[in-house]
Amino acid sequence: MSGTVTVVGYVVIAVCAVAVEVAGRRGRGARLSQVLSRGLARPPVRLAVLAAWLWLGWHVFVRVDWR
Amino acid sequence: MAQPRPTRGRGPGGVPRPRQPRPRGRGPGGVPRPRPARAPRRLRDRAVVAAASALVVAAAWWAVGLRPFSGAATAAVLAAGVAAMAWGARSLRPRPPPVDLRAAAGWLVVAAATAAWELVAFVQHPREDHPTLSSMTNALLDSRPARAAAFVAWLAAAAALARR
Numbered sequence: 001m002s003g004t005v006t007v008v009g010y011v012v013i014a015v016c017a018v019a020v021e022v023a024g025r026r027g028r029g030a031r032l033s034q035v036l037s038r039g040l041a042r043p044p045v046r047l048a049v050l051a052a053w054l055w056l057g058w059h060v061f062v063r064v065d066w067r
Numbered sequence: 068m069a070q071p072r073p074t075r076g077r078g079p080g081g082v083p084r085p086r087q088p089r090p091r092g093r094g095p096g097g098v099p100r101p102r103p104a105r106a107p108r109r110l111r112d113r114a115v116v117a118a119a120s121a122l123v124v125a126a127a128w129w130a131v132g133l134r135p136f137s138g139a140a141t142a143a144v145l146a147a148g149v150a151a152m153a154w155g156a157r158s159l160r161p162r163p164p165p166v167d168l169r170a171a172a173g174w175l176v177v178a179a180a181t182a183a184w185e186l187v188a189f190v191q192h193p194r195e196d197h198p199t200l201s202s203m204t205n206a207l208l209d210s211r212p213a214r215a216a217a218f219v220a221w222l223a224a225a226a227a228l229a230r231r
Contacts, residue, residue: 003196009184010200013177020173030170033231038166040231053228054148057221061131061214062140064205 123219131214147218148225155226 017032024031039045130147133140191197208214 003198006184006188006197007203010203013180013184016180017174017177020177023173024170029173030166032174034163034166035171035174036228037160037163037231038171040228041162050152050225050228053152053221053225054145057144057148057218057225058141059201060204060208060221061144061218062135062137064208065135 123222124215127215127218127222128211131211131218144218147222151222151225152229155229158230160230 020029021032023029024034036049040049126143126147130140130143133143185200188197188199194202208217
């Protein structure tokens with residue numbers, strides 16, 4: 001599997017995500033914001049999501065050698 | 068003998084007068100009341116928002132310039148993230164109507180596909196041939212302005228998540 005194939009896979013997933021969001025806005029399915037709101041209404045899920053977001057920030061902005 | 072003066076709101080003989088509806092924003096006689104000056108308050112609000120935005124951008128610029136893997140960088144990023152979440156949680160949005168699990172199936176499939184594709188790329192080497200989301204993000208955020216902009220976006224998303 002080359003780098004191009006891997007990137008194409010990510011692009012296909014991103015296009016699918018856009019399609020799901022558009023379908024949700026047209027009333028066929030749920031929008032991402034609705035799914036997030038449903039999950040975040042439960043305290044354990046909320047805690048896990050916010051902790052994961054903090055980890056993501058640490059991973060992207062701290063755990064990288066820029067120089 | 069002097070006639071007693073009618074009391075306020077009462078006619079001759081002490082009979083209450085019917086109250087006349089007064090148009091809003093107008094005083095006695097229909098004279099428009101001067102509107103309270105709101106311009107200074109708006110100006111002050113804008114100044115506060117501008118100052119806060121400048122502070123966030125400056126903090127982002129400083130935070131992404133700290134030495135990677137250091138305790139200072141970890142503390143700065145985590146403190147900024149927690150502060151953004153606390154600020155966002157101050158004004159919680161009203162809870163939306165529940166979403167059917169079947170309606171959310173599309174997003175579950177997208178999340179599972181992303182995780183699976185990321186895992187497939189992660190376990191293979193070399194990284195140039197099997198880039199992960201992290202490695203692609205690192206390449207995109209190579210410059211400090213890009214990192215600072217991404218940091219601000221991450222903080223904004225943290226506040227938005229906490230607001231839900």
